[in-house]
Amino acid sequence: MRYFLLLFFIFLMLFAFVQRGRVRFFPGFLIIASILAMFFVLNPDYATRIANQLGVGRGSDLLLYFFVMAGLIVFVFMGVAIKKLSDNLTELARYIAIKEAYKNTSE
Amino acid sequence: MNDNIWLVVAAYNEGSVIQAVLKEALQTFSNIVVIDDGSSDDTAEQIKSTSAWYIKHPINLGQGAALQTGISFALNQGAIYISTYDADGQHRVEDVLKMYKLIASQNLDVVLGSRFLGDAIGMSKFKRFFLKCAAFFTNIVSGVKLTDAHNGLRMFSNRAAKIIKIRQNRMSHASEIIDLIGEHRLTYAECPVTIVYTEYSIAKGQRLSNSISILLDHFFSKLHG
Numbered sequence: 030m031r032y033f034l035l036l037f038f039i040f041l042m043l044f045a046f047v048q049r050g051r052v053r054f055f056p057g058f059l060i061i062a063s064i065l066a067m068f069f070v071l072n073p074d075y076a077t078r079i080a081n082q083l084g085v086g087r088g089s090d091l092l093l094y095f096f097v098m099a100g101l102i103v104f105v106f107m108g109v110a111i112k113k114l115s116d117n118l119t120e121l122a123r124y125i126a127i128k129e130a131y132k133n134t135s136e
Numbered sequence: 137m138n139d140n141i142w143l144v145v146a147a148y149n150e151g152s153v154i155q156a157v158l159k160e161a162l163q164t165f166s167n168i169v170v171i172d173d174g175s176s177d178d179t180a181e182q183i184k185s186t187s188a189w190y191i192k193h194p195i196n197l198g199q200g201a202a203l204q205t206g207i208s209f210a211l212n213q214g215a216i217y218i219s220t221y222d223a224d225g226q227h228r229v230e231d232v233l234k235m236y237k238l239i240a241s242q243n244l245d246v247v248l249g250s251r252f253l254g255d256a257i258g259m260s261k262f263k264r265f266f267l268k269c270a271a272f273f274t275n276i277v278s279g280v281k282l283t284d285a286h287n288g289l290r291m292f293s294n295r296a297a298k299i300i301k302i303r304q305n306r307m308s309h310a311s312e313i314i315d316l317i318g319e320h321r322l323t324y325a326e327c328p329v330t331i332v333y334t335e336y337s338i339a340k341g342q343r344l345s346n347s348i349s350i351l352l353d354h355f356f357s358k359l360h361g
Contacts, residue, residue: 119305122193123205126171130209131190 034070038063055106062099141236141291142215143168144206145188146199147223151177153336157225158186164229169209171202200309204302211297219291224337227289231329235291238327245296245322248282249289254328258338274311278318282326286310289329296322 045059069076076088085091143165169189174196183190203220210218219232235247274285299320304312
């Protein structure tokens, strides 16, 4: 299981590296998150030590809270990105619609 | 014949009523633009049989988007005043003329119709209560004091229409317009109007449960800026 997880995070880092020119911030965030994740996979005791320092019981609980927070942040950013896409689509549709405006002059 | 005023009508599957609504309005206003928001019935044919301008969105975008398309078109045509007007027969032509008298005589930026200053024929008590709560909430959030914050009958001056850019495509555009009036400190007044609820318009109207998605739309648009 440990090797499977390591392979997964290596693949994720490579994917993020390839995407770095297309998307801002997110590839960098993925690479850092993957490095941290691989560190904790190889050193599970460190997660528990950090968790105890922060007042959280277990390392796995800390990681769970971290991923819930990260998930919510991604949710908000995705909402904003979708809104921006929607705005662009609307402008395009509006341009086409107005260009093809019609009036019945025989009425 | 009131050439200063452009009526902007957003229509979605209103084939059964739109021709009658337009023919009545065209007796008073020669400048009417109808935005067909991707209707799948015979709305297009009904509109094209009149002398109103016909604009069709290639996909359904929502009433807010349709109104902005109409406003942009009317501004391109040199409109002095622009009135948003419902396609389902709830609004009255005489109320548009009342709003025009008010906006022109007092040199206002915006006049908003109020069914609570005027009349709401056939409105349920629950909807009345809900709309009053919505107006109260909007008053606090936007700073714009209104008795009726979700009335589709509005009139903008040319200047206000250029400033107000509706970006909320769906039903939260109503709140967005109020926010923009407050944000840009536009001068405004309310005008008593009569809203006529019919079985048809009630069936087509938005559900009160849409208020959740309206709030979410508002949240994401504030983040987007």
